[in-house]
Amino acid sequence: MESKKRVLTGILFLLPITLIMLVLFIIPVFQTFWLSFRDWNGISAVSKFIGFDNYLALLKSDSIRQTILNTLQLFALGTVLINAIALAAAVAFDRKGLIHTSLYKVVYFLPTVLSPVVVALIWRAMYFTDWGVIDTVLKRIGLSSLSRVWLGEPGVVMICLIIAYAWYQIGTTLVIYLAGLQSIPVELYESAMIDGAGRFQQFRTITVPLLAPAITINVLFVVVNALKTFDFPFALTEGGPQYFSRVVTLQIYFYAFRGIKYGLGTALSVVYTLFILLLSITLVRSLGRREQR
Amino acid sequence: MKANRRNLSQELVLIVVTGLFILPLYYAVINAFKSQESVSLHPFTIWFNTFTLKYISDFFVHRQYLRTLFYSGSITVLAVALIISLCSLGAFPLANVRSRIFRIYYIAIVGAIVLPFEIALIPLVVVLKNLHLSYTVWGIALVHTAWNAPFAIFLYTGYMRTIPRELEEAAIIDGCGMLRTYYHIFLPLIKPITAACVIIFATWVWNDFLVAYVALRNPQQLTMQVNLYSSLGKYLQQYNVLFAGMILVCLPILVLFLFMQKHFIKGLTAGAIKG
Numbered sequence: 001m002e003s004k005k006r007v008l009t010g011i012l013f014l015l016p017i018t019l020i021m022l023v024l025f026i027i028p029v030f031q032t033f034w035l036s037f038r039d040w041n042g043i044s045a046v047s048k049f050i051g052f053d054n055y056l057a058l059l060k061s062d063s064i065r066q067t068i069l070n071t072l073q074l075f076a077l078g079t080v081l082i083n084a085i086a087l088a089a090a091v092a093f094d095r096k097g098l099i100h101t102s103l104y105k106v107v108y109f110l111p112t113v114l115s116p117v118v119v120a121l122i123w124r125a126m127y128f129t130d131w132g133v134i135d136t137v138l139k140r141i142g143l144s145s146l147s148r149v150w151l152g153e154p155g156v157v158m159i160c161l162i163i164a165y166a167w168y169q170i171g172t173t174l175v176i177y178l179a180g181l182q183s184i185p186v187e188l189y190e191s192a193m194i195d196g197a198g199r200f201q202q203f204r205t206i207t208v209p210l211l212a213p214a215i216t217i218n219v220l221f222v223v224v225n226a227l228k229t230f231d232f233p234f235a236l237t238e239g240g241p242q243y244f245s246r247v248v249t250l251q252i253y254f255y256a257f258r259g260i261k262y263g264l265g266t267a268l269s270v271v272y273t274l275f276i277l278l279l280s281i282t283l284v285r286s287l288g289r290r291e292q293r
Numbered sequence: 294m295k296a297n298r299r300n301l302s303q304e305l306v307l308i309v310v311t312g313l314f315i316l317p318l319y320y321a322v323i324n325a326f327k328s329q330e331s332v333s334l335h336p337f338t339i340w341f342n343t344f345t346l347k348y349i350s351d352f353f354v355h356r357q358y359l360r361t362l363f364y365s366g367s368i369t370v371l372a373v374a375l376i377i378s379l380c381s382l383g384a385f386p387l388a389n390v391r392s393r394i395f396r397i398y399y400i401a402i403v404g405a406i407v408l409p410f411e412i413a414l415i416p417l418v419v420v421l422k423n424l425h426l427s428y429t430v431w432g433i434a435l436v437h438t439a440w441n442a443p444f445a446i447f448l449y450t451g452y453m454r455t456i457p458r459e460l461e462e463a464a465i466i467d468g469c470g471m472l473r474t475y476y477h478i479f480l481p482l483i484k485p486i487t488a489a490c491v492i493i494f495a496t497w498v499w500n501d502f503l504v505a506y507v508a509l510r511n512p513q514q515l516t517m518q519v520n521l522y523s524s525l526g527k528y529l530q531q532y533n534v535l536f537a538g539m540i541l542v543c544l545p546i547l548v549l550f551l552f553m554q555k556h557f558i559k560g561l562t563a564g565a566i567k568g
Contacts, residue, residue, distance in 0.1 A: 009471045010386025010395060017379040017442050024439035025405070028413035028420055035416065042415075092307060095300075100308075106554050107311055110318065112561065113550050115500035117518045118539045121525065122321045125532055131332075133320055167317070175562050228409040231502040235522055249411045256415045257507070269412035280407045 029273075036266035054263035058271075061264060063243040063251070071247045073158050074165065074233075075226040081166045082173050082222050083215070089170075090177035091207070105178065109171035116168070120235035123164040127151050151237050154244040161236060161245050168232065169225065173218045180214030181207070216287040223283060227276055248272050325349065325536035332533060348537035356524055357515075358541055364430065365499060365517040366545075371434035372498045376445050377490055379438070381483065384449030385475045389461055399450060405443035410503065421508060433508050433516075437498045445490055452486040453479065489560035492553070496561070499546055517542045 036054055040047035058064060093104050111119060126133045127150035135147045150160050184207065192202050208215075230249040233239065239246030239254065246254070248268065255265030324332055328343040352358060387395050387402075417436070418427070426432030456479065464474040505516040515523070521538050528534040550557050 006390050006471065007386075007392045007394065010390040010392070013386050013471070013475075014383040014398065017383040017438075017446070020375075020379070020435060021439045021442050023424070024417065024420065024436050025413065025442075028416040029408070031416035031420075032412055092303075095303070100304075104307065104311055105558065107315055109554075109558055109561075110315070110550070113496060113546055113557065114543055115502070115518050115546075117500075117502050117522050118543055121521070121535055121539060122317050125321070125324075125536075126317055133316070167314070172562055175558055179562070224407050228407075230409070230411060231500075231518075235502065249409055252411045252414060253503075253507075256418075262415055265415050269415075273408060273412050276407050276409065277404065 032266045032269045035262065036270045038263070040262055042260060042262050050263075054267035055271075058264050058267045063246065064268075066243050067246045067248055067251045070158055070245060071227070074162060074229075074247055075223055077162050078165055078169075078226045079219060079222045081162065082170050083218055085166065086170050086173035086218070087177050087211075089174055090181055091203070093174075094178060094181040105175060108174050111168050112171040114168075116229075116231035117235045119164070119168045120232050123160075123167075123236060124151070126164075127160055151245075152241050154241060157237060157241065157245045161233060164236065165226070165229070165232060169222065173222060176214050176218055176221075177211070180211045184210045212290065216290075219287060220280070220283055224276075224280060227279075321536050321539055324533060325540050327533065329531065329533060348531075348533040349541065351534050352524075352538040352541055356520055356538060360513075361515050361517045361520045362545070364514050367430050368433050368437070368505070368516060369495055369498045371430065372437040372441070373491055373494050375434065375438040376441050376494050377487060380442055380445035380490075381449050381480070381487065382475065383442075384446050384453055385471070385479060387446065387450045388453035388456075389458075402443045402446050402450075406447060410440050414507065418507060427508055428514070430514075433504055434498075436504050436508060437494075437501065440504075441494050441497065445494065448486055448490060449483065452483055456482055488556060492549075492557055492560035495549075496546060496557075 035047070037049060037051060038047040039050045039053070089108070093101055129135055129147065129149050132150070134150065135144070138144050138147050148156065151157050188206050188210075189202055192206060197205070228249065229247070230253065233245060233247055234250055234253070237245045239250045243251075249272075252265050252268055252272070255261045255268065323338070323341060325348055326341055326344050326346070327338075328345050328347075331338075331343045387399050421427040421432050421436070424432070426435065460478060460482075461474055464478050469477070500518065501516075502518040502522065505519050506522070521535070521542050524535060524538055528538075
């Protein structure tokens with residue numbers, strides 16, 4: 001049983017950081033919630049209660065469907081792509097006799113320390129028409145007919161964004177898988193080999209189950225990061241062409257600063273918050289259950 | 294012998310793939326030092342066919358490199374200092390005092406980790422204005438502190454829970470108050486997670502674009518990221534200057550990374566264990 005004094009002292013310990021969070025995190029989030037039910041012009045102190053009108057207007061807005069589709073694409077494709085490639089690469093690097101394992105680790109980790117703006121500007125140059133790297137290579141190998149305005153075509157831009165995003169983010173995931181693989185005892189593989197298990201069978205029955213905690217962490221990490229990302233897509237395409245690479249975080253920003261539609265912005269924020277919370281709870285539950293089996 | 298040869302060919306494949314992976318970075322670095330003409334004629338060359346420091350110095354002079362370095366630096370130092378000191382203090386009761394208040398607080402903190410900053414954007418601009426904090430280094434540093442605090446508290450609490458309870462009990466018996474236990478016993482023991490936190494949050498705050506973009510628009514006080522992004526419009530036809538700018542913007546964190554890669558990888562992957 002803890003004494004009352006210890007609890008009170010503990011509350012005092014938490015007070016400074018809680019105050020900062022209260023003013024700059026908690027209260028603004030609740031204000032968003034409150035404002036989403038009101039008609040507010042952003043300047044005046046008064047606002048009028050309008051019920052769910054903002055939410056209905058959000059449903060009717062023409063860009064919202066594309067925005068949601070883009071967000072789903074980014075986090076679903078991004079999660080699968082990043083995890084699949086990182087896992088494959090980790091398996092390839094986790095071999096005895098490789099000369100440069102730690103060097104590889106550093107190389108793949110390098111982009112994750114760079115800022116989103118820098119990475120986005122580099123990829124803008126990669127995707128440039130004519131003198132970008134991709135077009136240059138295509139021209140060299142005689143496939144210049146494939147060349148296009150990579151970041152300017154509605155059907156292509158999201159794929160380009162996701163590839164660049166995967167390149168940027170893969171390092172962390174790779175390093176976590178590598179650490180997971182290195183914690184699996186070699187004896188397990190040796191005895192499986194004696195029992196006549198093939199490479200793929202070993203991977204399925206030893207590697208994947210023992211890697212379950214790493215998979216959980218990586219999936220959660222990539223999903224949450226992809227849903228929170230703003231700087232990178234903003235600096236790469238600013239959501240363009242039109243709204244064909246706009247994700248929800250960008251849309252909220254545009255509602256706030258470009259269109260001055262605070263009602264729509266706050267309503268979208270509330271919906272998005274609920275979506276992220278529900279998704280993370282579901283993921284933690286289902287992945288955690290799979291891990292226990 | 295045969296196995297050796299197979300290893301060698303596998304290694305060769307890995308080297309080629311890794312080379313392709315690093316290509317975008319190599320391309321950016323090499324083009325920062327080539328002349329404008331040679332870039333437009335041969336955008337992608339394996340080595341420098343011309344070499345100039347003109348664009349590096351252009352970015353220094355025309356884009357106020359030192360001034361932005363100062364602003365990014367002050368914001369980062371201030372925010373990281375606040376995060377480290379206040380969150381380790383706050384995590385202490387969460388890890389050591391058993392009470393329902395702290396259990397609930399901890400669950401709320403974990404939930405807060407997944408929330409994106411954008412959802413508070415609209416009211417936050419008004420809040421900052423009312424507190425006379427918009428357009429100030431303090432304002433930005435405090436916003437970073439508030440939004441990184443949940444994750445920092447989560448990391449600190451997790452680490453403190455691995456420290457044996459007997460240590461704290463012994464300190465109580467010796468008449469140590471909670472503050473002294475925290476300061477003299479826990480702070481030295483949690484150095485590894487503090488090192489990880491410094492790296493994680495310094496990288497995140499340094500690399501941030503959005504907070505500084507919406508809260509610090511005074512053209513006299515731009516952070517490096519905002520400054521680099523605003524250079525885009527002006528230098529779209531002279532991308533060399535932007536490449537040079539990228540190198541300059543990344544330089545401080547790259548130097549840190551190269552000297553402390555092990556800590557970086559450990560720290561930022563510890564950073565991945567969230568949610």
